[in-house]
Amino acid sequence: MNRGRISIIGAGPGDPELITVKALRRLESADVVFYDRLVSDELLNVCPAGTMKIYCGKAPGQHALTQSEIDRLIVDYARVGHHVVRLKGGDPFIFGRGGEEALAAAQAGIPFEVIPGVTSAVGASASAGIPLTHRGTAASFAVVTGSRCAEEGALIRWDLLAKSVDTLAIYMGVAKLEEICGQLVLHGREAATPAALIENATTSAERVVTGTLGSIAQSAVALKIGNPAILIVGDTVGIREMLYPAAAERRYIG
Numbered sequence: 573m574n575r576g577r578i579s580i581i582g583a584g585p586g587d588p589e590l591i592t593v594k595a596l597r598r599l600e601s602a603d604v605v606f607y608d609r610l611v612s613d614e615l616l617n618v619c620p621a622g623t624m625k626i627y628c629g630k631a632p633g634q635h636a637l638t639q640s641e642i643d644r645l646i647v648d649y650a651r652v653g654h655h656v657v658r659l660k661g662g663d664p665f666i667f668g669r670g671g672e673e674a675l676a677a678a679q680a681g682i683p684f685e686v687i688p689g690v691t692s693a694v695g696a697s698a699s700a701g702i703p704l705t706h707r708g709t710a711a712s713f714a715v716v717t718g719s720r721c722a723e724e725g726a727l728i729r730w731d732l733l734a735k736s737v738d739t740l741a742i743y744m745g746v747a748k749l750e751e752i753c754g755q756l757v758l759h760g761r762e763a764a765t766p767a768a769l770i771e772n773a774t775t776s777a778e779r780v781v782t783g784t785l786g787s788i789a790q791s792a793v794a795l796k797i798g799n800p801a802i803l804i805v806g807d808t809v810g811i812r813e814m815l816y817p818a819a820a821e822r823r824y825i826g
């Protein structure tokens with residue numbers, strides 16, 4: 573009987589301990605693993621000795637394999653009977669292109685499953701002490717991509733997001749911070765709104781920079797904040813210094 577199937581699994585935000593038990597079990601029985609750049613080596617080491625490990629890349633602008641090659645390869649390996657595990661940073665369905673891979677499996681008639689992961693905004697929120705919602709302060713949050721800020725302004729509704737969502741978690745925005753913050757202020761969010769950038773969230777290399785919508789882009793340049801990082805905008809950013817008073821003293825000054 574052909575046991576070929578595809579498990580599209582979330583690795584969590586960075587700390588390898590933040591993977592789910594179910595996803596870990598899939599790694600332990602994988603024949604082939606296709607993994608992304610932001611996935612910890614510790615997780616790959618969980619695979620049996622004979623597991624084939626295929627790197628998919630995806631540093632911004634550099635792809636070891638194109639998305640259509642990945643879609644084709646996972647299907648091809650499953651079709652010949654392998655248990656294919658597609659290991660993705662964070663959650664597969666949040667800016668992870670997991671939907672495209674699931675569609676490729678569905679269209680090829682290959683059995684598949686999707687196992688969620690802790691998305692990086694949720695990991696960053698917990699480790700930086702910035703609740704995404706907080707009674708009396710924030711009743712809603714949105715995850716937003718910052719990478720298409722200028723090119724596809726029409727797709728990202730900064731005009732609506734600026735004022736109708738309490739906390740914004742912006743992914744892939746490091747290279748466009750000034751434009752993103754500018755759009756939010758242009759559409760009515762106060763320049764004094766607290767903002768935080770969390771780089772390498774949940775890992776030993778984590779750095780947190782806090783400021784305001786008006787100041788954070790400059791601080792990020794001064795401190796050379798790079799990928800991967802999440803921008804969190806909203807009043808709950810202020811809770812960090814209440815939870816961790818020492819963070820106020822350690823606040824990075826650009």
Ligand code: SAH
Pocket residue numbers: 585586610660661662663664665666667668690691692693696742743744745770771772773774775799800801802
């Ligand atoms: N599927 C992933 C997101 C992939 S898009 C998830 O659910 O988290 C890649 C973006 O995720 C990066 O540009 C960055 O904004 C964010 N990201 C991923 N890992 C991160 C980390 N450890 N710390 C901060 N941001 C991270």
